[in-house]
Amino acid sequence: DKKGIGRLRLVGSYDLHFYQPEQIKRVRLVRRADGYYCQFILSVDVQIKTEPTNKTIGLDVGLSAFYTDDQGNKVDNPKFLRKGEKKIKRLQRQLSRKQKGSNNRKKARQKLAKAHLKIGRQRKEFSKRVAYSVIQSNDLVAYEDLRIKNLVKNHCLAKSINDAAWYQFRTWLEYFGRKYGKVTIAVPPQYTSQNCSNCGKTVKKSLSTRTHVCSCGCQLDRDENAAKNILRMGLSTAGHTGTFGLEPINALGELTSTLTGAILLGQVDSLNKESPVTSLCD
Ligand SMILES: [Zn+2]
Known part of the structure; x- marks a missing residue:
């Protein structure tokens, strides 16, 4: 390891020996608020053939519902987002009241970091599960091309927590889309609601007009x-250009590179739930 940490025991249900050593592109140690984790980035080509569902779907994400589809079906924002937001606000207040450099401040900071970690993990599980089920039930998924750069700009905590969840949701949609051979299309967000x-x-x-x-x-x-509107724009994009929006998004290299090793995610998940965007709530 060249770092002098010695040998480590692998905890988890997957067998790493299933992969060739050259498939392991990167190994790194990550420190999280609740401990140290070892992260393996694997290069794996996964494509699973599925039967056509003959269904298409357009998704609009918002604060009133996590998403609304073109048939008016809604998936509610999960409760943990609200609850986590409340908790983080409380811990932030507590931290700000502690004296600089004190032990109590250190403890308060640790508490806050753990709360961020927890909500990050919950968010990831949620967006992954919802994205998986959307991909399984449709051949084509259209959604708005919301850029992380624009999303990070806002300073409202509730919204930034949601933004992070949508961004992850989109990333998972595109990941599962590639994996299951489905078409995913990000359409420009202008005029979709107007x-x-x-x-x-x-x-x-x-x-406020609902x-x-x-x-x-x-x-x-x-x-x-x-x-x-999103679905119609998506369908016209697919028909005219044939670019199915399958290009990988790299706005957040961290997340994308984690996804490269997604076959291991079951294992990595249980050990290291990435929460790359939680810091935007600080
Ligand atoms: Zn009209």
Whole structure:
């Protein structure tokens, strides 16, 4: 190991010997708030053939629901996001009251770090599970191309926690999409909520307007209208250019490289739940 830490015992249910040594691209030790972890990055080509479902789906993510699809189905924001947000706020307050350089401050910081770690792990499990089920039930998935750079800009804690979850959700969608041979398309986020999904006319609405009402007679839940627009844009992109949005996203190299080794994730998961974006809540 050239670092003098000696031999380590591998804990977990997967057998690392299943892989050739040259498939292991990187091994690193990671320090998390609750201990040290060893991370293996593996280069594995996974493609699993599936039967066509003959279904397509458009997804709109938002604060009122984790996502709304083009049929108006909603997946609620998980409770842990709210609960975690409350806890983090409380711990942050406690930390700020402690004297600089004191032992109590160190303890408070450790507590806060653990809370971030926990919500990061929960978020990952949630977004992975939801993305998996969306990919399993559809041949084509369209969603908004929300960039992490823009997302990180906002300083509202509730929103930043959600943003991180959506970003992970998207990353998992694209990962499972490649793995199961499904089409995933990120469409530009402009006008998806303002345009009428029925006639295309622009119907201006503020964030608080929850219903889309158009002069053409179309009346829909705001997010459902957006999801319908997203799906249509996705389908037209797929039809015209044939670029299926399958290119890997690299906005967050950390996350992407973790996904390269996703076959090991079952194992890595239990040991090291990456939470690369949690720090944006600090
Ligand atoms: Zn209309």
